[in-house]
Amino acid sequence: MTLLTVEGLRVGYGKVEVLHGIDVTVAPGEIVALLGSNGAGKTTTLRALSGLEPLRGGLITLDGAAIGGMPAHKIAALGLAHVPERRRLFAPLTVEENLKLGGYLIRSQQAELKRRIESMYALFPRLLERRLQLAGTLSGGEQQMVAIARALILQPKLLVLDEPSMGLAPLVVRSIFAIIKRLRDQGMGILLVEQNARQTLKIADRAYVLENGTIMLEGDAATLAQDRRVQAAYLGGAAAA
Numbered sequence: 001m002t003l004l005t006v007e008g009l010r011v012g013y014g015k016v017e018v019l020h021g022i023d024v025t026v027a028p029g030e031i032v033a034l035l036g037s038n039g040a041g042k043t044t045t046l047r048a049l050s051g052l053e054p055l056r057g058g059l060i061t062l063d064g065a066a067i068g069g070m071p072a073h074k075i076a077a078l079g080l081a082h083v084p085e086r087r088r089l090f091a092p093l094t095v096e097e098n099l100k101l102g103g104y105l106i107r108s109q110q111a112e113l114k115r116r117i118e119s120m121y122a123l124f125p126r127l128l129e130r131r132l133q134l135a136g137t138l139s140g141g142e143q144q145m146v147a148i149a150r151a152l153i154l155q156p157k158l159l160v161l162d163e164p165s166m167g168l169a170p171l172v173v174r175s176i177f178a179i180i181k182r183l184r185d186q187g188m189g190i191l192l193v194e195q196n197a198r199q200t201l202k203i204a205d206r207a208y209v210l211e212n213g214t215i216m217l218e219g220d221a222a223t224l225a226q227d228r229r230v231q232a233a234y235l236g237g238a239a240a241a
């Protein structure tokens with residue numbers, strides 16, 4: 001069964017086409033990595049899936065619903081949650097206020113929203129300790145936890161994450177990746193954009209390598225980690241440990 005199907009996705013900015021017809025699938029309970037160097041089109045792909053960039057061509061299906069071209073809030077309501085690059089929290093608001101904003105689509109159901117926020121504190125106990133702290137004063141790792149928790153409030157089927165490890169210490173990256181694995185094990189589909197190819201290929205089930213808006217390689221993550229082209233371009237030339 002496929003949760004997300006992307007076929008022939010084309011996106012551009014002005015006169016420049018950035019994605020030249022890419023195909024991606026994600027199954028429930030699967031971590032799929034999207035790797036590629038700077039400017040390859042990874043962020044653009046995630047933004048197009050979430051309805052934040054208009055499509056120039058292609059089909060996107062989420063759990064059987066054609067979502068390509070829908071407005072972002074409708075796509076979110078159908079079960080796709082996006083954790084954007086650099087987290088984009090509301091810095092002058094508290095942790096809890098940020099989580100409440102994540103639940104905007106269920107804001108009329110106060111008891112349910114409260115229950116879901118409590119479940120986020122169970123997943124990220126650190127956020128319970130910091131619930132009244134302003135998001136802008138949190139550490140980078142704590143901010144990433146808020147960004148993920150905020151996306152999870154709507155109980156998505158598919159979570160797309162844009163470089164969650166960016167700027168974080170290795171220990172913090174490990175704990176964020178452990179949470180991502182846990183979500184996968186609960187049946188969520190995960191599409192993960194990362195520059196940190198070595199660690200990402202260790203937790204991913206499958207991966208795609210995007211270069212200049214085209215998928216150059218795809219396959220199961222363990223096989224790609226052994227691929228000489230992937231090792232040369234993304235793993236510093238060394239065999240993946």
Ligand SMILES: Nc1ncnc2c1ncn2[C@@H]1O[C@H](COP(=O)(O)OP(=O)(O)OP(=O)(O)O)[C@@H](O)[C@H]1O
Binds near residue numbers: 013037039041043
């Ligand atoms: N708003 C925009 N307007 C014009 N060009 C853009 C815009 N956003 C991205 N681009 C261009 O589209 C291309 C793909 O960018 P994108 O951010 O998707 O790449 P990326 O793979 O996520 O790179 P990085 O790893 O550096 O974040 C780049 O050439 C970039 O300059």
